[in-house]
Amino acid sequence: MLLQGTAALSDAADSHRALPAFSAYNLEMVQAIVAASERTGLPVIINAGASAFRHGGRTELARLTLDAAVSSDTPVGVHLDHSRSLEEIFACLELGYTSVMFDGSDLAFADNVRTTRHVVNRAHQMNAWVEAELVGVTGDEDVSTNAVSNAMTDPALAEEFVAATGVDALSVAIGNVHGFSSTPAVIDLDRLDAIGRRVNVPLVLHGASGLPDEVVLACLDRRVAKVNVNTELRRAYLEAVEEDLSRALETSDLVAVLGAAREAVNEVATRILLMLARAE
Ligand SMILES: [Zn+2]
Known part of the structure; x- marks a missing residue:
């Protein structure tokens, strides 16, 4: 079934747990x-968009993801991650996405507020919720670039931004970076604490791949209720392909490789679901 609304996120924030948003x-x-999700009985969010649309086609990927979510025994949200295109955001809402992220982090504060509020109004009319971002999380969404975090979210500005936009969830920049990096990211938990005290919506942690579990769990104690995970799944997929490739080439067995990749992604996703639910 589709995971609709933000009750699951609010419940998670209140109980120091989080929902993973996995990129597909x-x-x-x-x-x-x-x-x-079905194996653990836990709700999940699937990020389907951006470069994956360029690879597989927007309507094609959206439809297959929404079909799988609707057919699931457990609640599955379908989310558009990091979009700067209103055309893309509104198209995904029309297709039936349960949430979208408008990324106005490259805009001036007033422009980000104005556009985010516009997206929120439209999304709420369509029974969807909105995540937004004030300060960009550095690094690339789709490949690891050894990114280093720079600017961080200011707690007072975050409070003002959420109040002015009516946004449902806020992505924070607290030292997190997209993708794996050779030097571990240093997360500013005091800053996260301050943001969590001032902002009354669930917080979102991007770039969680590569962070030690205890750091992620410390963020869950500070109102982070959605954790984006991408790189770890990509690595699991690619390593499974590498491991099975030469054997599969002997018999030209494509399905064996695709099946192994799916199994590997399932294992990693299951581990992260349980960890974020504190069920391990
Ligand atoms: Zn992100």
């Missing part, structure tokens, strides 16, 4: 994530 690029990743 193709059919096998969508199936692996839904299977992990």
Whole structure:
């Protein structure tokens, strides 16, 4: 079934747990994530968008993800991650996405507020919720670039931004970076604490791949209720392909490789679901 509304996020924030938002690029990743949700009985969010649309087609990827979510025994949200395109955001809302992220982090504060509020109004009319961002999380969404965090979210500005936009969830920049990096990211938990005290909506942690579990769990104690995970799933997929490739080439068995990749993604997604639910 579709995971609609923000009650699951609010409940998670109140109980120091979080929902993972896993990025999916193709059919096998969508199936692996839904299977992990069903296996654990825990709700999940699938990020389907951006570069995955360029790879597989927007309508194609959206439809297969929404179909899988609707058919799931457990609640599955379908989310558009990091979009700067209103055309893309409104198209995904029309397709039935349960949430969208408008990323106005490159805009001036007033422009970010104005556009985010516009997206919020439209999304709420369509029974969807909105995540936004004030300060960009550095690094690339789709490949690890050894990014280093720079600017961080200011707690007072975050409070003003949430109040002015009516946004449902806020992505924070607290030292987190997209992708794996060779030097571990240093998370500013005091800053997160201050943001959590001032902002009355669930917080979102991007770039959680590569962070030690105890750091992620410390963020869950500070109102982070959605954790984006992408790189870890991509690595699991690619390593499974590498491991099975030469054997599969002997018999030209494509399905064996795709199946192994799906299984590997399922294992990682299951581990993260349980960790974020504190069920390990
Ligand atoms: Zn992100």
